[in-house]
Amino acid sequence: MSILKQDVQFIKGVGPKKAARLNKLGIKTVEDALQHFPRDYEIWRGIKKVANAVDGEDASFVVTFVGNANTQKPRKGLTITTWRAKDDTGYLWCVWFNQPYRSNMYSTDKLYFVRGRVEYRYGMVQLQNPIVEEYVPEKHDGSKILPIYPLTEGITQKDMRNLMAEALKRVEGSLNDEFPADLRKRFKLAEKNFAMRHIHFPQSLQALEEARRRLVFEELFFMKMALHLIREKNHSNNRGLSFEWDHKAFEEFVQRLPFPLTNAQKRVVDEILRDLKSGRVMNRLVQGDVGSGKTVVAALALYCAVLSGYQGAMMVPTEILARQHYATLKELFDGTGVKVECLVGGMKNVEKESIRFRLATGDIDILVGTHAVIEDGVNFKNLGLVITDEQHRFGVRQRAALQQKGQSPHMLVMSATPIPRTLALMFYGDLDVSVIDELPPGRKPVKTYHVPPSMKDRVLEFIKRQVAEGRQAYMVCPLVEESDAIDSQSAIELFETLRRGELADLRLGLLHGRMKPAEKESVMEAFAAGQIDVLISTTVIEVGVNVPNATVMVIENAERFGLAQLHQLRGRVGRGEHQSYCILIADAKTKEIYERMKVMTKSNDGFEIAEKDLQLRGPGDFLGVKQHGLPEFKIANLVRDIGILKQVDLAVRQVLQQRDNPAYKALIEYTMDKFNEQLNEITFN
Numbered sequence: 001m002s003i004l005k006q007d008v009q010f011i012k013g014v015g016p017k018k019a020a021r022l023n024k025l026g027i028k029t030v031e032d033a034l035q036h037f038p039r040d041y042e043i044w045r046g047i048k049k050v051a052n053a054v055d056g057e058d059a060s061f062v063v064t065f066v067g068n069a070n071t072q073k074p075r076k077g078l079t080i081t082t083w084r085a086k087d088d089t090g091y092l093w094c095v096w097f098n099q100p101y102r103s104n105m106y107s108t109d110k111l112y113f114v115r116g117r118v119e120y121r122y123g124m125v126q127l128q129n130p131i132v133e134e135y136v137p138e139k140h141d142g143s144k145i146l147p148i149y150p151l152t153e154g155i156t157q158k159d160m161r162n163l164m165a166e167a168l169k170r171v172e173g174s175l176n177d178e179f180p181a182d183l184r185k186r187f188k189l190a191e192k193n194f195a196m197r198h199i200h201f202p203q204s205l206q207a208l209e210e211a212r213r214r215l216v217f218e219e220l221f222f223m224k225m226a227l228h229l230i231r232e233k234n235h236s237n238n239r240g241l242s243f244e245w246d247h248k249a250f251e252e253f254v255q256r257l258p259f260p261l262t263n264a265q266k267r268v269v270d271e272i273l274r275d276l277k278s279g280r281v282m283n284r285l286v287q288g289d290v291g292s293g294k295t296v297v298a299a300l301a302l303y304c305a306v307l308s309g310y311q312g313a314m315m316v317p318t319e320i321l322a323r324q325h326y327a328t329l330k331e332l333f334d335g336t337g338v339k340v341e342c343l344v345g346g347m348k349n350v351e352k353e354s355i356r357f358r359l360a361t362g363d364i365d366i367l368v369g370t371h372a373v374i375e376d377g378v379n380f381k382n383l384g385l386v387i388t389d390e391q392h393r394f395g396v397r398q399r400a401a402l403q404q405k406g407q408s409p410h411m412l413v414m415s416a417t418p419i420p421r422t423l424a425l426m427f428y429g430d431l432d433v434s435v436i437d438e439l440p441p442g443r444k445p446v447k448t449y450h451v452p453p454s455m456k457d458r459v460l461e462f463i464k465r466q467v468a469e470g471r472q473a474y475m476v477c478p479l480v481e482e483s484d485a486i487d488s489q490s491a492i493e494l495f496e497t498l499r500r501g502e503l504a505d506l507r508l509g510l511l512h513g514r515m516k517p518a519e520k521e522s523v524m525e526a527f528a529a530g531q532i533d534v535l536i537s538t539t540v541i542e543v544g545v546n547v548p549n550a551t552v553m554v555i556e557n558a559e560r561f562g563l564a565q566l567h568q569l570r571g572r573v574g575r576g577e578h579q580s581y582c583i584l585i586a587d588a589k590t591k592e593i594y595e596r597m598k599v600m601t602k603s604n605d606g607f608e609i610a611e612k613d614l615q616l617r618g619p620g621d622f623l624g625v626k627q628h629g630l631p632e633f634k635i636a637n638l639v640r641d642i643g644i645l646k647q648v649d650l651a652v653r654q655v656l657q658q659r660d661n662p663a664y665k666a667l668i669e670y671t672m673d674k675f676n677e678q679l680n681e682i683t684f685n
């Protein structure tokens with residue numbers, strides 16, 4: 001067995017007990033240990049003289065203790081032990097809290113190495129809770145960079161460092177470098193053994209930088225390579241349906257739409273139509289900012305499927321959205337003979353039964369629904385096109401489940417959360433991407449304001465004025481936590497307060513996740529029909545809701561939402577001809593909150609906001625990476641390492657273009673091997 005696969009418990013100093021704790025960090029083998037990279041480093045810059053100590057800096061000194069230690073008990077539960085020490089330039093005080101035993105640990109006739117954060121107190125140099133070790137010149141002289149690892153209960157930094165030192169000792173020099181020498185040279189990559197050693201125990205900052213660059217490059221390279229291979233597989237294996245349709249009928253339908261398509265819509269529709277007749281399975285992502293008009297693009301793709309003799313299905317994340325899309329599609333297809341139905345969890349069994357029957361016999365052309373459409377028992381006669389409007393709520397698996405209801409149907413994924421271009425490939429590397437980068441004409445940008453909670457009365461006044469002008473408003477109430485129950489409660493409370501108080505004269509509606517589907521639907525319908533002035537809601541209205549007469553979006557505790565989510569919520573207004581407003585009520589307690597609110601008030605561009613969100617929150621949080629079936633990065637950081645990512649692109653291209661090169665061939669095979677599991681999970685057929 002390779003050393004890398006050995007169980008960590010057999011590493012010197014580990015044993016079964018610590019091994020069990022390490023397992024919690026995902027460390028089971030020697031290889032896992034080596035892949036557990038430091039989260040930071042502690043830099044020791046040699047021994048300082050006391051006279052040169054700088055306030056606030058971490059520093060090391062060589063000293064002798066003077067006199068006796070003194071321990072005081074200023075109050076119950078607190079002891080303070082101080083001991084004076086000196087070198088040939090001055091005195092420093094070592095201070096320990098609740099460590100009275102220190103007073104008899106050291107003698108006055110030995111040299112000690114002490115290290116800690118320097119503080120100037122009353123003109124004296126002080127180290128709080130310093131590390132103290134008997135001075136050994138070989139060990140303590142010179143500068144040093146120590147790794148700081150993510151830990152778990154029962155595992156100390158020291159344990160971790162020992163583990164890494166031992167693990168490295170075992171594999172030293174024997175790690176196989178995946179990259180052929182020519183690639184290493186072209187992209188200036190450090191050798192693998194060097195990288196491993198210096199990421200854990202860097203000899204110098206430069207060595208650390210080289211090690212890190214190599215490992216980031218490696219991680220991004222394999223991810224990107226794997227995604228390319230998936231795409232290739234999808235393209236080559238997947239003989240798909242080749243749609244043939246009556247172009248004249250299609251054109252007539254386009255002409256009869258209530259508005260002319262924007263150029264971006266036309267372009268994206270063309271891209272889709274090309275896929276649909278190509279004979280290969282379409283796997284395409286359509287990205288468009290809020291309100292960019294994705295629904296009509298979906299409708300055209302569906303119409304094409306129906307004209308070609310196939311059924312289409314559209315899966316959306318919420319019932320409200322399912323009903324809304326259903327209504328929109330029905331209207332668009334009015335007079336064409338296309339039969340549209342809607343299937344959601346909240347329907348009566350008899351209704352569901354009848355829809356299932358009609359689907360199986362081919363009596364329904366287009367089915368819109370929630371994940372109810374992927375349940376067992378829902379069978380299509382000949383499903384040719386699957387659309388998921390997902391806003392990142394469906395995982396790869398659900399998409400695949402829907403696709404399996406047909407024989408290699410085409411697939412379209414719609415997303416309104418713009419993903420920075422750099423990330424799109426990482427997350428959706430298995431899909432082709434179309435972008436609707438243009439809003440329908442005549443849209444006025446939503447005016448966005450950030451106000452403190454103390455101005456809420458004025459906000460309510462503003463709502464009243466807008467209502468008096470015939471408009472409608474949304475109020476989104478504090479998201480307390482990811483809990484439907486608690487959020488619903490806070491919506492109910494806000495509703496009650498406003499109903500009895502400031503907004504008593506207006507027609508208020510309430511919408512939250514715990515209401516029955518039929519109740520939600522009737523509230524939404526009433527709001528859409530203008531029978532409700534102000535809709536007080538949880539984030540259930542976040543995605544896709546389209547009521548063009550609504551012009552005010554008030555978001556309470558806006559600081560609790562991510563930028564992408566705020567942008568989605570704001571996207572519920574500004575969908576019609578009237579000037580719209582978004583009011584973010586947030587207590588800017590920290591600079592970060594202030595920055596986030598500023599991004600929202602300054603920009604209406606979803607892509608720009610997504611880019612900022614990524615910078616502020618980091619890619620891990622951005623989309624819930626796990627949901628996408630991709631592993632989180634161990635060392636790469638897509639914000640910081642964007643430069644490396646560009647180099648990686650070049651490297652991947654080189655390898656793919658010269659795959660006859662035996663070394664490259666081996667690299668490709670290695671990638672397939674390494675990502676076998678993910679490849680299977682992500683592939684759609």
Ligand SMILES: Nc1ncnc2c1ncn2[C@@H]1O[C@H](COP(=O)(O)OP(=O)(O)OP(=O)(O)O)[C@@H](O)[C@H]1O
Nearest residue numbers: 259260261262290291292293294295416440544571
């Ligand atoms: N080319 C167009 N010209 C004018 N209006 C359009 C055009 N395309 C779409 N619309 C209208 O714009 C509004 C928004 O469209 P749609 O609901 O499809 O947006 P969306 O892209 O799904 O956005 P969101 O993700 O925010 O729901 C709708 O009222 C729709 O009728």
